[in-house]
Amino acid sequence: MKIAVVNWRDPWHPQAGGAETFAWEMARRFAGSGHHVCFVTARAPGQRGRDVADGVRIVRMGGVFTVYPLVLAWLLVRRGRFDAVLDCQNGIPFFTPWVLRRRTRVLCVVHHVHDRQFGVHMPGWLAAFGRFLEGPVSRWSYRRHESVAVSPSTVLAMRERLGWRGPVHIVPNGVSIAQPANVVKSREPRLVCLGRLVAHKRVGLLLDAVAELRERRPGLVVDIIGRGPEEAALRARLPEGVTLHGYVSEEDKARLVARAWLHVSASQGEGWGLSVLEAAALGVPTVAFDVDGLRDAVRPGETGWLLPEGPEGPEGTDLAKGIAAALDELDHTYIVNCRDWADHFSWDRGAERLTALMLGHDPGPGWEER
Known part of the structure; x- marks a missing residue:
């Protein structure tokens, strides 16, 4: 097949995150299977x-917003070249069905519903416009096409909050992280927080909890790994015992994570985590809040702990006490x-599932049915 993978950013973009990892891991596997991928x-x-790169x-x-019309124009000129398009929605999809032939198979990939996050990152009028595009406009634009979500939480949010009616298949993330040799767990209690430093990740809640945690365990330290627009503000208020590493290599990331006792996510919600x-x-x-995506990725009592948010949000939950109990x-x-x-999770199986969908085949039982 000739496949176009359309995503807001690539993995080398300074603001790249999990959505970029998903799109790229799929693209490189499509190319490795002999498909022509752009x-x-x-x-x-x-x-x-x-x-x-990797045959892709x-x-x-374009930039943050101009990429959308430019990509649509680029596809319109080449509308007859592609057999399938993976249209990845990062809050707002690319609306590729508007410019492609009807027989081109389009899969809309939704990581998580952004309606609540628009208000965190945008002024009110722009947030309302984003919700309009994510909801009614997207629902109408992809009504004849199948969609892909990365978790049961995302499917539920698409149905309940976006009114999505068409078929939605689950293709979860895989795992690709270095396995460092000879790493010994830290002697002192060590926490790690891994991810992009953006407002909805709420890393500040972890910083607020550190003083109380160090009162109970004076040797406790925290490693924060990642980069993003919140980095300068977080760095300016780092409490004692916390190191903000910024961007690190994959090998160093794995080494820092492997030494930790616990990984902490204070995110407002994820597609998966x-x-x-x-x-x-x-x-x-x-240790995470019981929110979309994270409640799928964490198995309480087995692979971690989920903390309920109070009626007023995370402020109604004592993150420090939750971490201490863990x-x-x-x-x-x-x-x-x-x-x-x-x-349980493999990028190869995910790519096989997406390939079957692009070919119009039944992908078989998914992760949610195992």
Whole structure:
């Protein structure tokens, strides 16, 4: 097949996250199976407009908002070239059915519903417009096409909050993280927080909890790994015992995570929580809020702990007490369970499932049916 994978960013973009990992892992596997793949995305400052990696042709154009009309124009000119298009929705999809032939198979990939996050990142009028595009406009635009979600939480949110009516198939994230050699668990209690530093990840809640945690366990330290627009503000208020590493290599990331006792996510919601799987693959359980995506990635009592949010949000839940209770309960069975859970997930199986859908075949029982 000739396949276009359309995603807001590529994995080398400074603001890349889990959605970019998903899109790229699929694209490179499609190419490895002999398909002709073009990855169409935005262009960050300093990036080349054209590139090739892992057999995938990369085309970059436009910025945060201009990428949408430019990609549509690019596809319109080439509307007869592609057999299938993976249209990845990062809050707002690309609306590729508007410019493609009806017989081109389009799969809309939804990681999580962004309606609540628009208000965190945008002024009120723009947030309302984003919700309109994500909801009624997307629902109408993809009504004749099948969709893909990465978790049961996302399917439920699509049905209940977006009114999505068409078929939705689940293709979860896989796991690809280095396995460092000779890493010994930290002697002192060590937490790690892994992910992009953006407002809805709420890393500040973890910083607020550190002082109380260190009162109970004076040697406790925290490693924060990631980059993003919130980095400067977080760095300016780091409490004692916390190191913000920013961007690190894959090897260093794996080494830091593997040394930790617990991985902590204070996120407002995820499509899945790729960082949870990466930590689990290294034998590190997660403490998170009981929110979309994370309630799928964490198995309470086996691979981590889910903290209920109070009526007024995370402020109604004592994150420090939740982490302290997890540290008290932590034992070796969590490490074993985490590794077993991570072994369930494979990028190869995800790519096989998406390929079947693009060919119009029944992909068979999915993760949610195992």
